[in-house]
Amino acid sequence: MRGAAAICLLVLVMALARPGAATAQAGTGTDAPPPPAVLVADDVYMEGNERLVATGNVEALYDGTRLQAEGIIYDRAEDKLILSGPIVIHEGGESVILASSGEMDKDLRAGILRGARIVMGDHVQLAAQELNRSAGRYNQLVKVSVTSCRVCETGRPPLWQIRARRVIHDQEEKQLYFEDAQFRVMDTPIFYLPRLRLPDPSLERSTGFLVPSLYNSSLLGTGLRVPYFIRIGDHKDLTVTPFITSKSSTLELRYRQAFRNGRIEFEGAISDDNLGSRSRRGYIFGEGEFTVLGDYTLRFDIETVNDDTYLLDYSYYEKDRLDSELEIERAKRDSYVRGAITYFHSLRVGEQNSTLPTLVTNAEWERRIHPNWAGGGEIRLGMLAHSHIRSSGLISDGPDIDVWADGRDVGRMTVSADWLRNWTLPGGVLAHVRTGVAIDHFEIRQAGLTSLSEATEVSPTVELELRWPLLNAGNGRATHVVEPIVQFSWVGGSNPFIPNDESTRIEFDEGNLFSTSRFTAPDRRERGMIAAYGVSWTRFDPTGLQTSLAMGQLVRDEIQLETNGLDSFTSSSGLNGKVSDVLVAGQVKTGNGLVLTARGLFDDTFNTTKAEARASWQNSLASLSATYIWLGRDLAESRATTISEWAFDASYRLSRHWTGSANWRYDVASDDSVRAGLGVTYTNECVEVRLAASRRFTSSTILAPSTDISLTVGLRGFTTKTSDKSYVRSCNN
Template identity: 60%
Template sequence: MTRAPAFPFRLLALAAALSLGAGLAHAQERRPQARPTEPAVLIADDVTLDGARSLTASGNVEAVWGEQRLKARSITYDRQTERLTIIGPLTLDDGEYTTVLADAGELSRDLRNGILTGARVVMDDQLQLAANQVSRTEGRYSQLYKAAVTSCQICKEGDDPLWQIRARRVIHDAETRQLFLEGAQFRVGSVPLAYFPRLRLPDPTVERLTGFLTPTLYNSTLLGTGVKVPYFIRIGDDKDLTLTPYLSTETRTLEFRYRQAFRNGGIEFEGALTDDDLVRRERRAYLFGRGVFSLRDGYVLRFDIESVKDDAYLVDYGYPSKDRLDSEISIERVRRDEWRRAALTYFHTLRGNEVNTTLPTSVGNIDYEKRFFPTRLGGELRFSAQAHGHYRSSDLRTDGPDVDRFADGRDVARLTASADWMRSWSLASGLQASFRTGVAVDHIEMRDSAPTTRSQLTDATPSAALTLRYPLAKTTPGGTVHMIEPVVQLAWVGGSTPNIANDESTRSEFDEGNLLSLSRFASADRRERGASAAMGLSWTRFAPGGLRSTLSVGQIVRDRTQREATGEQTFSLSSGLRGTRSDVLIAGQIATQNGLTLTARSLFDGAFDTTKAEARAGWRNAALDLGATYIWLRSDPQEERPGTISEWAFDGSYRIARHWTGSAEWRYDVASDRNVSAGVGLTYTNECIDVTLSASRRFTSSTILEPSTDLSLTVGLRGFSARTEDKSYVRECKK
């Protein structure tokens, strides 16, 4: 036997490759489908040759075969048996997501078959399988005998992990990426809690596989004590179904979710079926669905379905908290200079003070808008058209107990067409001017309307507006940038308010977005008339450190008050638009470099009393996500608000420590001096477990709702089809 002296790194790699190349190439001819085309490469500090039969590499040994990489203290290759005898500690990496650590082993030359002793298998850097012996077959199956499975960090030899599954035998199928366990025993620490003769689990790389998901325990004063156990069914690569039985002392509920992807879109449906003790002799259910599809010529089809069997069901079970349901199907196409849309919508109210028969439950809309850029005239020519209709199931020609004083059964059809020309100029000293003029034609017909109003109307409304802006900018020596822009708009809209029911524009808002609009009504059945002037000022400041602040002020002055034919003002008390002079709008925002944002908007009347106010504060960083909202609305019978609304809302989460995160939310009615709802939660997370405990309380009550308290506990084992993207939760071993 001869011993080769140490060679340079590259020369050793070449020598080892030539030594193994012939035998491996022969193996490739026999089973080319299971072998990579390139030869194996062996790298080591020392190489010992025993004639033509064996080769022994030692010292920083590394063998590479395709995507597989083997590192060991010593490797001996027997050309006659075509086997590798390995002395560890050794590391075998499959090139994808599995790493095997072992004390010693014997493998085939392609590293696909053999036995490893004292082995530990690590999958996707989180799930660990330890066993006395691991048998590899065809590079696909790994059999572990007397194995322990866990994703918990083990710092001291002999210590028990937080949880583990011990099994007589574990088989890992690398192709299907599943674990098959025989004689499995689930343990918390050293305490056995459950036994499974056979158990199948996904490995950490699986995203969709049929099986149970994380269960949740619930306790509710309304629904009793129970458990939810989701079961995911993978129907195919393009569709799946999740069934979640919810069993408690007060309810038997089956929740479901179905998803399917198509070549040009997708659909998703969710809902539940319930037999509970809250509503006797009546089964409860809800169904929500949505979908979107891309059609030919750039059209997009969308639909959504929202249906519930009784008004309190969604709130009782904590499902989507909507008090008005809308189901819609629409088709739309958006291009650079054209927009088309057609939609049919059905509304259903769950509010106790509303009746579906007197609400416009069926609504249809067809919208079209087109832009042209005439070269001789300059500017932009815009044409738009809309067809709208809504239907009430009631046919009453008299008024019920509401605030509009019109017939409860009226149905409306409206056609609107408009043409506008717009052009902008940059004048001397940076002054920006824009001019707009156009005409709109509305045709409205009503059925079952009150005798005091017209049943049909055709009206033409001309308009014109001139807008002047003067943007100014300054940079201070310290690098702070100030931008100030005053703006004035002089506008005129012809015609007068028609004697026809206000059925679409019953709510109006005054904010920064419509300061320069010619009409601030929600729809074309009402338009602002006469001459007006809109004045505004905006200031923006950018600091070098990242601090940004904005402030906007605006007001509108008109030559006349907007009134109905009855003499009543069209705009409501809280809209900020009543009379000839609107309320003063003040809005601002502050954003800092450390994640703090403050946003506020308010309307002030002539005496500088608040008409409407809202504010939002948020602070977000690596450990904190906090938000607070305040809203104040004055009483307004015209908007069906008999009392003042003043309410605080808080929500947030804080990472208390490395593994602990707390959360809380609270709504408080200042006007009534009472709580609306509150909730707290606490989550513990590490590399192998998620535990969430939450409690919530609803304080409000009504004819269909009762106050309730809910508790929930969710325990999830990490490592099975749940990749740990955030490594900051992983525990570290103390040195």
């Protein structure tokens, strides 16, 4: 009966509601036929010749709109639908309209709904005494209450709501316009706005205010940060944020734009205060990335500030060396090319930018060839070019903090050619052979007596590496992989009499244990015969537990000496002398999210040279991470005292709605805290409140310790997404 009634009703509605449709189509030949309407009901009958009545589980579908009601009466004389509720109207999956009764035109684009409620994005609700719908675009609501909080049938008001005399919802522009609006918390009026505009939840970007925050700092005083977002177009926007405190006035800016072939983003601020060396302080950071010339990637990065302590005073960034760079790069399967110009600026106390290499250029090209005559091997051709320039014109040599520090400029070029080949030997031993030659040329200006003005060195290389992976696996049992590795290499030539500007800090780890040189740049190379050996063990358990351990060491036939007779490697690098320290590294991963990682260097008496460890654990309720580093005293690396530090970072979901967080950085060597912070966040389906406090304990001649406290309140549903349903309150509680 329901199907027969649906067909009967469909025929009647098409005949009664659209008598001129066929004539219009035949008369003009241009008007598209109207989309068909589909109505389904339990019972259908006629009242006279003008009224068609459908009752019982009525559904109407027309042009993407689905209407459900207990009853529908179509009045042909007035050309309207009379609806009896409960009424539910679904519009394209973005919003749902609920009502008790109403009247609408036959296209469902205009009409009046009484006792109406609109639900947007499954969380924002607009409850009104009456809803007037027009042109299928505008919904005008009278005597409205708007909230994204869960509303239960207990009579209790929502946590927050906006009461308004009238609200107009523009469905095309996705905007809500309020008249005579009151913002209420627990039904208590907080403030009044004669006009208010808010985006509906389906709109991703719209001009308007973002979440404000209260701020208190021992340096800046008490203030308010109010960001205002300006949508310039579909692909660009500007955020203007006035930040006013009792001791400063700041204007923060952020500009973003997306292009067909790339993007740019700039941010900055300008402040008027009396905290620094000048009254007007500011910074600009910017970055961008573009695809150019078909398959090249062009990147730029700008970082500049006019006061050394500005970034830390306002908690923008903790960088103490800024770098601005312009780079172009292309990477393919068998070729790579890159060029970059970088400008460095130091904010550190005691460093003079005039005697630091502030302008640095790099160019790199590499090509892989797979010729048949190479016996299945591979040929690699490469070229490197580098230069760094100091602005100082001084020639005398000295430490950077000295007035008479040098101003030498260095340029180098390296051309290399290598042949590589892999074999699988009997027993599963993997053999790797590499041989080649590199030519390094250096040009030094303002060198004085510290080095030659130019030098060229030829460095032939031969390398043999053997790996023997061994696997022990069984059904349902843990899998063990043991791999002993040994490498023999020889590098000819000698390090010329040139300054060491690039390879001053060397890290010895698993990544370069089996390299022919541990130096970070070709201004230094390890020479002579070198043997590297090590072993790695990895265990995979079906329960998710994974354990790995690696050990290795280097042995040379000669000490890597500088022209002044000193070892090229510092004592804390673990690489000085003929025999290196023992490198030990391990990691443990469990199936419940715990990860432990540690690495250390140990000398021949098993004393620690360097050590670091990190532990992290994360699940649905908590996250915890801890890091420890230990670096011994080494004047050659400008480290007058031992560094021993702990860093902790943790968060824990205390309950359904409360989350706590904490961080702490502690200097064990000096027995002082470096930085600490605490935070607590309350989150439910309609609001997020975060209170955070942090303390920076470090100080210098230009930097003072500071304490910062911030409070941020965000209305979820309008300003933030609520995809995480675990915060939604239950009406049973």
